[in-house]
Amino acid sequence: MIGTLIIIVVAVAVLAVALGGIALTRSRRRSGGATAAPPSAPTTAPTKPPPQATPAAPVATPPATPPAEREAPAEPEAEPLGAPPSYRSRLGGVRGLFSGAVAALRAGRIDETTWESLEEALIRADVGVTTTGVLLDELRAKVQTKEISGGDDLLQALGTSIRQLLDSVGSRALRFDGRADHPDVWLFVGVNGVGKTTTIGKLARRQSAAGQSVLLAAGDTFRAAAADQLAMWAERTGTDIVRGAEGADPSAIVFDAVQRAAARKNDLVLADTAGRLHTKVNLVEELKKIRRIADRDPGNVTEVLLVLDATTGQNGLTQARQFADAVDVTGVVLTKLDGTAKGGIVIAVERELFVPVKLVGLGEGPDDLVDFDSEAFVDALLAVD
Ligand code: GDP
Numbered sequence: 001m002i003g004t005l006i007i008i009v010v011a012v013a014v015l016a017v018a019l020g021g022i023a024l025t026r027s028r029r030r031s032g033g034a035t036a037a038p039p040s041a042p043t044t045a046p047t048k049p050p051p052q053a054t055p056a057a058p059v060a061t062p063p064a065t066p067p068a069e070r071e072a073p074a075e076p077e078a079e080p081l082g083a084p085p086s087y088r089s090r091l092g093g094v095r096g097l098f099s100g101a102v103a104a105l106r107a108g109r110i111d112e113t114t115w116e117s118l119e120e121a122l123i124r125a126d127v128g129v130t131t132t133g134v135l136l137d138e139l140r141a142k143v144q145t146k147e148i149s150g151g152d153d154l155l156q157a158l159g160t161s162i163r164q165l166l167d168s169v170g171s172r173a174l175r176f177d178g179r180a181d182h183p184d185v186w187l188f189v190g191v192n193g194v195g196k197t198t199t200i201g202k203l204a205r206r207q208s209a210a211g212q213s214v215l216l217a218a219g220d221t222f223r224a225a226a227a228d229q230l231a232m233w234a235e236r237t238g239t240d241i242v243r244g245a246e247g248a249d250p251s252a253i254v255f256d257a258v259q260r261a262a263a264r265k266n267d268l269v270l271a272d273t274a275g276r277l278h279t280k281v282n283l284v285e286e287l288k289k290i291r292r293i294a295d296r297d298p299g300n301v302t303e304v305l306l307v308l309d310a311t312t313g314q315n316g317l318t319q320a321r322q323f324a325d326a327v328d329v330t331g332v333v334l335t336k337l338d339g340t341a342k343g344g345i346v347i348a349v350e351r352e353l354f355v356p357v358k359l360v361g362l363g364e365g366p367d368d369l370v371d372f373d374s375e376a377f378v379d380a381l382l383a384v385d
Helices: 002-036 040-047 067-071 092-106 112-124 129-144 151-167 196-209 224-237 250-264 283-295 314-326 345-353 374-381
Strands: 184-189 214-217 240-242 268-271 300-309 331-335 357-361 369-371
Touching (some): 092 112, 092 151, 112 129, 129 151, 129 345, 151 345, 151 374, 184 250, 184 283, 196 224, 196 331, 196 357, 196 369, 214 224, 214 250, 224 240, 250 283, 268 283, 283 314, 300 314, 314 345, 331 345, 345 357
Parallel strands (some): 184 268, 184 300, 214 268, 300 331
Antiparallel strands (some): 357 369
């Protein structure tokens, strides 16, 4: 009897332990189900922020800085100047064009073929038909008077003629008066895309390095991008900039720039202009107005620089005439002479407009702007190596 009782108690105990174990396993499975599998997964997923909505946005897009703050960097700090490029290293297109004719000249006698190959080379180099004619007539006359007898002499005489022609147009120095409280203003004119903005950026760097305090005027209001591009150069060169909205009156911007420059005792205002206009106002009239306003006291316009793209060749000359008629151009900046440009356009521009090429662009970099050096240019033009 007692034995039976003990067996029953043991059996109940075993049964209780077994039931407890099953219950425990079930409860563990239930709690582990939330991480391992659905159904909870679809409900938790949407609460997780999507990748693009992560709170990185406020960091990536800082609150817009007011233009006025951007315009006046607290501590202007320009990049250090690099070494200026040399004509020899950059005038690839020019050199290649002449080398054939020059090699033939060096070979010896002067005959009709000599004149033909020389004429072809000059015209191909964008010297232009008229200027080529003038140069060759001069050389023919020297051959007739026996001043020139062989190819080598002819080559030398050609170099001399080109140099004389180039050097007869007056000083290539950029005029800077530096009168107290009367900032010098250099205006840049030319069609879109020739390199005005880039040239202003390069010059801002150069003049600042020379100790002048420069202010930029974003007078090309035809494209918003032009002012943005100039603002980038201002930042890069540590210079101040005055800009307006797209379509704003460029004369008003130049006026403000001159006033600000005088108030802040800046030495030089570099003013960009557009090659096209928003309004129906004639471009010629607009440029005249800008110049007039820039020159109004305290402003002092000392340069009106026509920027020409050397790669446009003779078309550039047509543009040059139009701008020279509109404003009194004091000098030419010939850009992109490093590329496929046939630099003979320098000769044509100077002879036909009688305006000196003062600066030459030899690349897109901040230091790729050099003073035009007729000696080095003619050497590169007539080199055979
Ligand atoms: P803008 O419309 O007259 O102000 O012309 P930009 O200054 O915007 O220049 C137009 C393009 O010409 C840009 O891509 C410049 O980097 C490029 N550029 C300007 N000057 C030179 C130069 O001397 N050499 C070369 N290779 N490119 C230049």
